[in-house]
Amino acid sequence: MSDDVLVSARGLEVHFPIGGSYRKKAAGVLRAVDGVDLDIRRGETLGLVGESGCGKSTLGNALLRLVPTTGGTLTFDGADLTGLEGRRLKELRRRAGMVFQDPFASLDPRRTVAQTVGEPLEVHGLRKGRDKAARVAELLELVGLDPGVAGRYPHEFSGGQRQRVGIARALAGEPDFLVCDEAIASLDVSVQAQVLNLLRRLQRQLGLTLLFISHDLSAVRHISDRIAVMYLGRIVEIGPAEAVGTDPQMPYTQALLSAVPLPHPALERERKRIVLSGDVPSPAAVPSGCRFRTRCPHVFEPCDDVDPALQPVGAPGQQAACHLHGIVGTPATDAPEGITATP
């Protein structure tokens, strides 16, 4: 692994038991994240897109050790994260933060802005007393809020302001890595652009590494250096934002992209929509071979039994998991991981 990679996942899996409890054996598994290989480079903004339920949030949470992983390896700044405990896990919590989707749910209604933003400072013993108040004021200013609001409660703010508070909290421990999970999705359209620009500014100013999760492809293209496309728990295409956004190599990405309205009326009229047939299969019953084959317009023979691996295609740095570019991957017969028994 090269030095410029901050977060790295190999074969990462997060499987949830279905219908079991700690006493009863589960009836099945839900493969929310199912074999993700991903390197996030230091200082880059990586956009993560995909349909609802494909496992984006679960992946983001897994990278921060907020949900337990069930397989694969995960490193942060070269250190293994799987099985991290106690003080070292706490240090990860300082160095890697999260901005949540719903700013109305992510702030404790009984705590003032100062208490919320100051919490990481207290938890990690970074600042005390006057220093802490000063740092909170600094953080509020950093996210474009008046430091005078420190004593107020969340219900006194608008969605956009609350999200700024959430961002200030995430930044308080001076993290290297920030996961923004649909951070603008629940805001008013007029506010979305402001918060998006704030995140971009902060990323540059503080040299943050950003994982920007969204289903809004145009927002992702606006902010990201690279884009990763996720489908049913797996990353199926990744590459420079420009390349993925204009010349996608995986039929799924092509379909996603064709659903984005174009800004120019003439272009918009020309736009050809690729409408996918069928629904997304359940992550509890992932198809064998290529997981996209049940909806792919180009499906052919090997798709049934060879699980495609990411391979370099298109622009430099672009990779897609699709047999149209050559059959690379694990055949279902001798790789148990690729098979999913459909009952």
Place this chain on the structure above:
Amino acid sequence: MLVAVFDETIAPQGPNETSIPDRLQPPSWEHLFGTDDLGRDIFSRVVLGTGVSLRVGFLAVGIALVIGTVVGLLAGFYGRWVDDVLMRFMDMLFAFPAVLLAIAVLAVRGPGSGNTALAIGVVYIPVFARVTRASVLGVREEVYVRASRSVGASDLRLLTRHVLPNAAPPIIVQTSISLAFAVLAEAALSFLGLGTQPPAPSWGRMLAEGRGFIQDAWWLAFFPGMAIFLTVLCFNLLGDGLRDVLDPRQRTLMAGGGR
């Protein structure tokens, strides 16, 4: 409350001062609430009984609140086997009829107001555990709890700074209800002769003693009964008020008329 603090000053005469010629006097200016069969001033006894009843009530609910809330917090927050073990134990406690349980505690430890409080407290532990657990189950899934964990907060911090304060409203309401019931329970146990021992004034005892005279001298039972009723009512109102005061949303509304 005020009455309990100023009891000695308000009470016109000692609680156990007897005066046989004045026995069973109806309410008058001299004896506001009348006198009982031993000629004791009921007003004085009701006033002085306030302290006894409230002390037992507060102590009982304090015991139940502290233990029950801790149990409920742990069970609700950690779930799984912690929940199973703790709540099964609470169910066992709950399955006993309340009076039987209290009587059992008193039988082991002997009567007296301290033990009465303990007995009533034990009875109410499962109630608080259940209310707390149910409330915690909702709060622990809140995004702000996850958010706080994501910045490195420990379980203890999550529990004390985020889960407990947000799970508190039903617990506060339960506290006020239980205070009312504890005062009643103390009265009931004293009524049965297990609680506060004579001649100490206790509303329950006075009620019990007054029962025999209810036909001829209604004031014997009426005034202690009213005292219990008013206290119960006050605690309920207090609980509602407290819940509103502790809610920052309400607080801003009250303070600034909305910003």
